[in-house]
Amino acid sequence: MAGNDWINSYLEAILDVGPGIDDAKSSLLLRERGRFSPTRYFVEEVITGFDETDLHRSWVRAQATRSPQERNTRLENMCWRIWNLARQKKQLEGEQAQRLAKRRQERERGRREAVADMSEDLSEGEKGDAISDISAHGESIKGRLPRISSVETMESWANQQKGKKLYIVLISLHGLIRGENMELGRDSDTGGQVKYVVELARALGSMPGVYRVDLLTRQVSSPEVDWSYGEPTEMLTPINSEGLMTEMGESSGAYIIRIPFGPRDKYIPKEDLWPYIPEFVDGALNHILHVSKVLGGQIGSGRDVWPVAIHGHYADAGDSAALLSGALNVPMLFTGHSLGRDKLEQLLRQGRLSKDEINSTYKIMRRIEAEELSLDASEIVITSTRQEIDEQWRLYDGFDPILERKLRARIKRNVSCYGRFMPRMVVIPPGMEFHHIVPHEGDMDFETEGSEDGKAPDPHIWTEIMRFFSNPRKPMILALARPDPKKNLTTLVKAFGECRPLRELANLTLIMGNRDNIDEMSSTNASVLLSILKMIDKYDLYGQVAYPKHHKQSEVPDIYRLAAKTKGVFINPAFIEPFGLTLIEAAAHGLPIVATKNGGPVDIHRGSDNGLLVDPHDQHAIADALLKLVADKHLWAKCRANGLKNIHLFSWPEHCKTYLSRIAGCKPRQPCWLRNADDDENSESESPSDSLRDIQDISLNLKFSLDGDKNEDSDNLFDPDDRKNKLENAVLAWSKGVKGTHKTSIDKIDQSSSAGKFPALRRRKQIFVIAVDCDSSTGLFENVRKIFAAVEAEGMEGSIGFHIGHFIQYIRSAFFSDFRGHESTDFDAFICNSGGDLYYSSSHSEDNPFVVDLYYHSHIEYRWGGEGLRKTLVRWAASISDKKGEKEEHIVVEDEKNSADYCYTFKVQKSGGDPSVKELRKSMRIQALRCHVVYCQNGSRINVIPVLSSRSQALRYLYLRWGMDLSKLVVFVGESGDTDYEGLLGGLRKAVILKGVCSVSSSQLLSNRNYPLTDVVPYNSPNVIQTTEECSSSELHASLEKLAVLKG
DSSP: OTTOHHHHHHHHHHHHHOOOOTTTTTTTOOTTTTOOHHHHHHIIITTEEEOOHHHHHHHHHHHHOOOHHHHHHHHHHHHHHHHHHHHHHHHHHHHHHHHHHHHHHHHHHHHHHHHHTTOOOHHHEEEEESSGGGGGGGGGGGGGGOOOSHHHHHHHHHHHHOOOOOEEEEEOSSSSSSSOOOOOTTSSSHHHHHHHHHHHHHHHHSSTTTEEEEEEEEEOOTTTSGGGGGGEEEOOOOOTTTTTOOOOOOOOOEEEEEESSSSSTTOOOGGGGGHHHHHHHHHHHHHHHHHHHHHHHHTTSSOOOSSSSEEEEHHHHHHHHHHHHHHOOEEEEEEEEEHHHHHHHHHHHHHHOOOHHHHHHHOHHHHHHHHHHHHHHHHHHEEHHIIIIIIIIGSSSSSOOHHHHHHHHHHHHHHTTTTTOOEEEEOOOOOOOOOOOOOOOSOOOOTTTOTTTOOOOOOHHHHHHHHHHHOOTTTTEEEEESSSSSGGGHHHHHHHOOOOHHHHHOOEEEEEOSSSSGGGGGHHHHHHHHHHHHHHHTTTTTEEEEOOSSOOOHHHHHHHHHHHHTTEEEEOSSBBBBBOOOOOOHHHHOOEEEEESSSSSHHHHHHOOOOEETTTHHHHHHHHHHHHHHHHHHHHHHHHHHHHHHHHEEEEEEEEHHHHHHHHHSOOOOOGGGGGOOOOOOOSSTTTTTHHHHHHHHHHHEOOOGGSSSSSGGGGGOHHHHHHHHHHHHHHHHOOOSSSSOOOSOOOOOTTTTTTOOOGGGGGGEEEEOOOSSSSSSHHHHHHHHHHHHHHOOTTTEEEEEEEEEEOOOOOOOGGOOOOOOOOGGGGGEEEEEEEEEEEESOOSSSEEEEHHHHHHHHHHOOOHHHHHHHHHHHHHHOOEEEEEEEESSSSSEOOOOBTTTEEEESSTTTTTOOOHHHHHHHHHTTOOOOOOEEGGGEEEEEEOOTTTTHHHHHHHHHHHHOOOGEEEEEEEESSSSTTTTEEEGSSSSSEEEESSSOSHHHHHTTTSSSOOGTTTTTTTTTEEOTTTOOOOHHHHHHHTTTTOOOO
């Protein structure tokens, strides 16, 4: 085996062991405390990174075989499997190195192009200080806000917050969330994140300056879970904030709001929630608007109180928060908790699953895209540790620490960034509430329950633990973690079992979640637990190790108290710990700590200085650190004192103070029309003066665009006399009602009911959105006529409004020239440029039938790169060419004629030669340019629009702006469509998929997605229906009856 000679010695050693596997003839260099096994050494030390359970089972069977010949045969077969694993591992390492090299090259190229666009290299002021003095988000560590060190300091800060009444929205979708008796560890989705978000909401609700906090999650009304998870609202009891809490109001405080989405009677894992995210967004939008109006009546002097920020937790909530942030135009915050790219790299290194299998199991590519979108949309990304920034977030296309520092420096100097944006990374450690914790003083006294001096009996969990020990007086080494391979509990047990001095001085307690039967546990957790039980037996640790089957969440503080009472030590030996909240809890109870040196514990130890850090792979280092703290009482007392003294650094008031200070630094955003003091949104819908108010609103909002042409007569757009004449004509036309008779009876204006209102969609009972992505206008018109014919017989005059959502640039009168029987006024609104523009129809003037909503532009312009983005796109298009000999043909060219201020359009002249949308989006993100790339017209056209704009987001804008009920929307789409097609399906709206329409999609369009549509589209939803192939208008009518849109 050329190139693998190093392995021959191991294979020969395995085969030569024979019956004398522990024979003294083995080389001293190959012995491990006199019991060396080359096979075991190879499995445990060489084949690291593999979860090879079958290999371990084979090893156990081989060891149990009595016949030397059979044993050698088994070991021979096993050694070839090991050799194959080693080759596989080497191959994976090579592939990982290639991925890292490619990513590094892409990052460096993007950085160079960004620097070239900004016309200068990194100046001295932009390079930043040394790494030790500069954070990954461009801040000097020395210049940060000081930590709160006393109650007086907090009171001083609280006084500055008086008068503020903030409304904050938190989102955490998966798992089971409730305020009391949290079922942490019930499943993989109900873990530390659940506890974190509940306590964050409770703490924020108790802070001065915060009036209301809503924690939005999923409502689960399933017989397999407790009834409390089906309650729509739960108020969180406030925590004790040292009397700093502001006065309470009618709707103030912190609440868990459960939004129904997805299967109503089923509790599903987070990987299966993706198709139902739009439904959550629509439901959350309804709730937020309702609460905003209620708070406006209570504390806003009649004006809606908008959320000051929306904070998403984990990828699914980040995706939801981004859409809500775009719909409401408010700042977004994001906390990843666990990141998809990091998990993908770990799973690929293990080598057990291919990338496709990983994606199928974990929906990992959809998760990563959600995290990238969260980076695009977030003002601030909150992390627990610097390790998360340096080693995890830098894996993403949308974040580059070096480019971030440059942009931050340019912003401080008021120098243009040419349309580039980067979220600010902020390290805010999770908090804890310490007021109820009283550190135990004194030694174990073994008082019995109901003792004569009247003291309370010992907690029940103490009895459950101490019954395992033959000598319960010894100090207790406590580990509290799930039996997960990442938690590294087997190494801890091995270190304890092989260190006799430690065994003589201390006991070991393992709190490994709750279990009834090992056979009912997941295979991974059961495997870890069985390994631990076997090691307990192997090292004869009976009477020295406790591993209770059950404990309540409320008993965890009692477990810490018991460990502190015995002068014990808390240990977290995980291979990598993102933060380590249990370390803070242990410190608060007066326990010194031993923790992994990888991840968050480094930051915790730096602040608390209450223990030792170890290499989790080194069992001897773990044993030595534990022995040092248990044996040296002076060191133990010093670490305990340091922990209790510095624990305030991790309190919830400290966390919330920093959190609110960061929010205060965000630029306030809200819908532009709410800034108008004369806004009429709070008036009753049937007010007699609505018509005049609407016209006043038009004069402030809407720019008339003759025939929709943005360039035609541009010099006269803002001429005062011309504007006055148009406004007078509009008022006159609206005051008389809409004249002119439509060719069909579907959309006649109901003159008896608020005839003068603008736009007409305000009074519609149903809205039909035609978003069929046909290649030509002829195909679109054919489907429009079919849809009109399907509802014509209903006689619902004026109650149904029609919208068009398409990739076209803007509406012209000629657009309807071939539309035989229909006019532009048959439609209320036109969503153009894939969601980059929004027009309304107008019947006042034949020469000017359309108006464009400029407020919509201001609503979607967040992080729009403008001219800087356009120049980068033009340069990108020029680099896409097809070389044939000496002739070079450009595949993608700019389409200036069809471009607009908020949509840059490019033509694809040769199908199949252009890169996929994901590659273009990736290229823009690497250069800190945030945009939404849409491939249209079967791959022959590319629209680049603002990052949080789309056709589906435009529908949410219409709901927000004009009160259009989302549940009354029906969207008509084809079998396939543009690359924003999936956004049109799902949500509270209903969808009709026209079979046979747009069924032939370019393979290039299909390759634009990292995941199949079935992963993100709720085809099984009762709100989504598919027609038959090439259905008639009568069949379409029947489909609408099934959706309960039309009466049968």
